[in-house]
Amino acid sequence: MLLCLIAYGLSHLSTFDTSAEGILRSEIIALPNGYGYQIYSGDQVLIRQEFIPAIYGQTPFSSKRDAKAVADLVMEKIKNRSNPQVTKEEMEELKIRILSSP
Amino acid sequence: MRKAARFFNPLFFTTLIILGFYGCSEDDDDDDIGNWVDRSVFDGSPRSGVSGFVIDNIGYMGVGYDGDDYLSSFWSYNIEGDYWSQKADFPGTPRNAAVGFEINGKGYIGSGYDGVDELNDFYVYDPTNNSWTQIASLPNTKRRSAVAFGANGYGYFGTGYDGDNDLKDFWKYDPTSNTWTELEGFGGNKRRAATTFTINGIVYFGTGVSNGTYLDDFWAFDPVTETWTKKLDLDEEDDYDVSRSNAVGFELNGYGYIACGEISGATSSVWEYDPSTDTWEEKTNFEGATRQDAIAFSNSSRAFVGMGRTGTLYLDDLDEFFPFEEYDDED
Numbered sequence: 001m002l003l004c005l006i007a008y009g010l011s012h013l014s015t016f017d018t019s020a021e022g023i024l025r026s027e028i029i030a031l032p033n034g035y036g037y038q039i040y041s042g043d044q045v046l047i048r049q050e051f052i053p054a055i056y057g058q059t060p061f062s063s064k065r066d067a068k069a070v071a072d073l074v075m076e077k078i079k080n081r082s083n084p085q086v087t088k089e090e091m092e093e094l095k096i097r098i099l100s101s102p
Numbered sequence: 103m104r105k106a107a108r109f110f111n112p113l114f115f116t117t118l119i120i121l122g123f124y125g126c127s128e129d130d131d132d133d134d135i136g137n138w139v140d141r142s143v144f145d146g147s148p149r150s151g152v153s154g155f156v157i158d159n160i161g162y163m164g165v166g167y168d169g170d171d172y173l174s175s176f177w178s179y180n181i182e183g184d185y186w187s188q189k190a191d192f193p194g195t196p197r198n199a200a201v202g203f204e205i206n207g208k209g210y211i212g213s214g215y216d217g218v219d220e221l222n223d224f225y226v227y228d229p230t231n232n233s234w235t236q237i238a239s240l241p242n243t244k245r246r247s248a249v250a251f252g253a254n255g256y257g258y259f260g261t262g263y264d265g266d267n268d269l270k271d272f273w274k275y276d277p278t279s280n281t282w283t284e285l286e287g288f289g290g291n292k293r294r295a296a297t298t299f300t301i302n303g304i305v306y307f308g309t310g311v312s313n314g315t316y317l318d319d320f321w322a323f324d325p326v327t328e329t330w331t332k333k334l335d336l337d338e339e340d341d342y343d344v345s346r347s348n349a350v351g352f353e354l355n356g357y358g359y360i361a362c363g364e365i366s367g368a369t370s371s372v373w374e375y376d377p378s379t380d381t382w383e384e385k386t387n388f389e390g391a392t393r394q395d396a397i398a399f400s401n402s403s404r405a406f407v408g409m410g411r412t413g414t415l416y417l418d419d420l421d422e423f424f425p426f427e428e429y430d431d432e433d
Contacts, residue, residue: 038185045185053188054175056233083168085175085188 024078026071034060037071039078047074052098053086062097069094136372136385137427138407150395151198155209155252157229161399161406162189162209165197172196172217176227179420181404193234194223199395201250203257205277210237210257215246220265226277238280245269247294247348251305253325258285261310263294268312274328288330290319297351299358301377306358308336311347316365318345322377334380344373344382350398354405354425359385361407361423364394374425386429390421 029036031050039047051058053070061067070086073094077084091098154163164176174196176189192211200214200221212224222244225234240259248262248269259282260272270292272285296310296317308320318336323329336344349363358375362368370392372385388407399406408420 045183047187048180048183048185049187051187051232054191056190056231058232083173083175085173087175088191
């Protein structure tokens with residue numbers, strides 16, 4: 001059952017992009033109170049984001065959609081060799097829902 | 103939490119770093135001892151003049167300058183997992199050439215340069231709740247390219263450049279009372295872009311530049327007595343080539359290291375300090391590109407050097423240093 005869950009997660013939650021050097025991909029991770037993401041280059045985790053970046057506190061994303069939107073933005077920046085920092089303004093544009101810290 | 107942890111374990115294990123190489127292949131040729139191994143490519147914008155600190159097994163770094171902008175984003179590097187996470191933005195003016203130090207599990211960043219002015223404001227980062235709080239500003243000259251270290255429950259800050267002059271004063275920060283007091287007794291010259299490392303509670307201070315002269319004095323500071331002791335000069339032996347500015351200093355397994363930096367151009371040379379004999383030995387050059395204004399993370403058993411710049415090329419990689427391994431150009 002657990003293996004099935006892992007297999008399902010890997011095949012459905014990852015988005016692959018072979019155009020970048022190495023294979024850059026993101027994976028949405030399930031956390032106790034929400035979602036986060038990991039950005040991979042090949043097998044290596046470059047970035048693991050358990051909490052919403054830039055803001056104070058340890059608040060996970062409230063939906064998979066939000067986590068994926070920010071992960072996509074970060075991957076786009078990495079591909080463009082630009083700073084992959086995420087700003088609060090960008091997250092407002094993406095309409096990321098930020099619940100207050102638990 | 104259990105579910106999340108299980109979900110990740112198979113992935114995590116593939117990224118764990120295998121350790122245990124120490125001391126396996128000593129060689130008689132001193133020049134070949136010490137090996138650098140590529141670690142996580144930080145896909146942050148290449149940045150230099152960053153500041154940071156290490157708390158437990160996490161290296162924190164942020165602010166800096168990427169060639170276009172002064173930065174306020176702030177990142178953690180997980181030494182065990184070899185990955186980065188973006189943390190809460192630094193709340194002060196984006197800057198470079200700031201200082202970073204750790205006191206009792208909290209990190210401090212302050213002073214620096216925002217592209218126009220030197221700065222004297224300071225902030226504390228609490229990793230337990232991922233938040234920043236402004237603390238008392240240095241009640242004295244605003245400056246950049248200073249040094250700072252945490253020791254014995256206090257922060258110490260000194261030297262640097264105020265925009266007109268190099269400085270030689272030192273200050274002590276007490277986190278309990280949130281106050282700065284001037285610390286007398288440093289007998290060295292004014293300078294900027296010096297570096298420090300701490301071995302067994304003793305802080306070693308040296309290098310830096312003033313008016314185009316690279317300083318060769320070297321000092322030990324005992325935080326318990328708050329006294330400075332002059333050590334042998336960095337040019338004591340004819341073959342020493344330790345003097346430089348904008349270097350990184352770190353401690354690893356009881357030895358001190360001064361790496362990279364600038365001496366009439368960026369350098370990649372690495373020197374090891376043995377506190378028991380007050381002597382220096384050259385190690386394998388840093389294998390990444392030659393750089394200055396880099397950052398070092400050390401948790402005393404592992405050390406990483408990265409970021410920095412060479413000329414106008416800003417760098418974004420991180421290498422782990424294995425000082426007692428034989429040089430291997432394949433890794």
